[in-house]
Amino acid sequence: MPRAGLAPATVVAAGAALADEVGLARLTMGLLAERVGVRTPSLYKHVASQDDLNRRIAALALNEAADAVGGAVQGLAGPDALAAAARAFRAFVLDHPGRYAATVGVEPTGPDDPMAAAGERLLGAFTAALRGYEIAECDVNHALRMLRSLCHGFATLQSAGGFRWSTDVDESFEWLIRFADRGLRTM
Amino acid sequence: MPRAGLAPATVVAAGAALADEVGLARLTMGLLAERVGVRTPSLYKHVASQDDLNRRIAALALNEAADAVGGAVQGLAGPDALAAAARAFRAFVLDHPGRYAATVGVEPTGPDDPMAAAGERLLGAFTAALRGYEIAECDVNHALRMLRSLCHGFATLQSAGGFRWSTDVDESFEWLIRFADRGLRTM
């Protein structure tokens, strides 16, 4: 029996990809094992449990989202930065619905949990997107939460098929970006 | 063996209550059976499957949310209506996290699915909350989606423990309501 040459990172990456393909709810240890060419119990040499796998996928997803948003904001400020961040975030969620779904409803276990750091990174990227707006110190956390709620809510609702009727969804999102921009401008 | 006097609605209500208590992910057919005083297979005389149970809980939750939001908006218009709707919605999600969680990620099976009607009712309640604002015909769907994304995003993020740091969450939500109000006022 030749070795498969697996590492935790390989397993997690394959799990994230599989979750994107079949949906997080249908991501099973057996399916993942088959995907990486190994028997189910062997996976437990690399991840502690399915919950552990989920957390690692979540950390990966948050880091990737932070990269996407951070990269999009690079060199921009004000409305351009805001729009770029929002679009990058939504695109990431729509492209990777499974791994993003892994991030909802899981709390970091402690302050040294990689997920916590990844979440901070994503938050930092959104903070950078607010650079250029005149936001009072006491309002910045509120604005950040507003922006995160807006992007998270829209992307997850769309990803779940929540927008059913006719109006064009992309158009709604652009409208929403302009709405947030106008609001942030007049503070 | 005396009859338990169950009906589908009883089972669904108990399931929703249990989901709120232990979390939707831990809602199991066995646990629900124990709760209603019956053996597991007997539940299948009232619901077709766990997926069916989930859909019925979702329909119940959407109807209750529509009632809550609709009732709160009653007799109000403009900023007052908007604030009342948003507060009622968030309160519902925080009070009933399990049954609300049942609504995310499930699509209505067809046009006669009770879930679709319930969703329309909730949408109608939010639409009523926008009465009093001067919104162009072509913008009303966008505004509705914005409002829904904002409320859904904030409530689910908070419900999942997504706001970890210090700033007061209630205060953020009130800030968010004022933000939306200002934006809707100037269109």
Add this chain to the structure above:
DNA sequence: GGGCATGGCTAACGTCGATAGCTTTAAGCT
């Protein structure tokens, strides 16, 4: 009182997550 639909029950199966314990691989030391 005698059908008969209804709503319980027990028994059992398949799937899935997880653990135990064995074996083999391959890396590293002497």
Add this chain to the structure above:
DNA sequence: AGCTTAAAGCTATCGACGTTAGCCATGCCC
């Protein structure tokens, strides 16, 4: 090179859970 040993694979197995089959008691309707 050859031995040691941790790591990584395997089979076998368990327990939980969803689901189905098939049986039996209840209680309504005539």
